[in-house]
Amino acid sequence: MMRLSEERAREVAEKLNYRWPDGTVVAVVQEYKSGRVLMVASMNKEAVIKTLTTGIVHYWSKSRKELWVKGATSGHIQVLERFYHDCDSDSVLLVVRQASLMACHEGYHSCFHYKVEEDGIEVEEPKYQ
Numbered sequence: 033m034m035r036l037s038e039e040r041a042r043e044v045a046e047k048l049n050y051r052w053p054d055g056t057v058v059a060v061v062q063e064y065k066s067g068r069v070l071m072v073a074s075m076n077k078e079a080v081i082k083t084l085t086t087g088i089v090h091y092w093s094k095s096r097k098e099l100w101v102k103g104a105t106s107g108h109i110q111v112l113e114r115f116y117h118d119c120d121s122d123s124v125l126l127v128v129r130q131a132s133l134m135a136c137h138e139g140y141h142s143c144f145h146y147k148v149e150e151d152g153i154e155v156e157e158p159k160y161q
Contacts, residue, residue, distance in 0.1 A: 033087040033129075034112045041084035044115070045077045049122040056092050058123040063130055063142075064113045070135035071143040073102075075124065087112050089128060108132040133160045 036044070048057050056074040063070050073091040075083070078099055082090040089102045089110040103109030114127035136143040139159045147156040 034084075034114060035087040036084045038081070038085055041081045044084060044117075045080040047121055048077070048080065048117060048124070049120060050077060051122060054092075054094060056094070057117075057121075059091065059126055060123065061089070061110065061126045061128055061135070063135075064127050065129070068142055069144055070110075070128070070130060070141070080124070083112055083126070084115060089126060102135075103131065106132075106134075106137075108134050110135070 050057055054074070054076075056076050057080075059073045059075045061070045061073065062068065074094055075090070076092040076099075079090040079092045082099070089112055091100055091102060093100050101109070109131040110126070110128040111131060112126060112128055116125040116127075117123065118125075130141075133141055135141060136145065140157055141160070142157065145155055145157045147154050
């Protein structure tokens, strides 16, 4: 689990270029073991600091306009292993250990389970719920 001091986490958070009007960066979430992309979400400065200091991933919910801990109600938490930001500092890559089989609120391991084919769309993995 990756955890930083409050001071170091604030230094990292201050370097990011948060987009307006909502003040967030894009967060791409990748599974530590497989390298698979699990989801994409948004983080504001508070979510970045909380994630870096606790080692448990926090996001900013654009729809609810509030901070949320991934898995707080479902138990499907994400433990931070690595944190990267891109060259423009406007998006981050979180490498996580998914604490359960599901990262997707629809009951799939990854939010990217719909595969587009020439003849339609198919679900490419089993549903766990």
